[in-house]
Amino acid sequence: MSEHHDCTDCKRIFEKLSEYIDQELDQEECLVFEEHIRNCRPCLEFLETLHSTIKLSKQLDTQETYRIPRDVSLKLHEFLKKECKLL
Numbered sequence: 001m002s003e004h005h006d007c008t009d010c011k012r013i014f015e016k017l018s019e020y021i022d023q024e025l026d027q028e029e030c031l032v033f034e035e036h037i038r039n040c041r042p043c044l045e046f047l048e049t050l051h052s053t054i055k056l057s058k059q060l061d062t063q064e065t066y067r068i069p070r071d072v073s074l075k076l077h078e079f080l081k082k083e084c085k086l087l
């Protein structure tokens, strides 16, 4: 059984990912974000990967504001491409 996966939603989620991580989203956006993550396994897995990356980078340098590293955003684009092909 596979549920329909809407890539448009995922793209929107990913566009807000850095804001979410920096806790810049307002409460409503945050809820929408978390709701999507809960129902979307690829997004959840991606977020978890990102979280561990962030943890690492924060351990290295606590002073700097976190930014999504380039290779992570490349992975994200690959992921989205793959997801869309699957549909």
Ligand SMILES: [Zn+2]
Pocket (backbone or CB within 6 Å): 009, 010, 013, 036, 040, 041, 042, 043
């Ligand atoms: Zn998603």
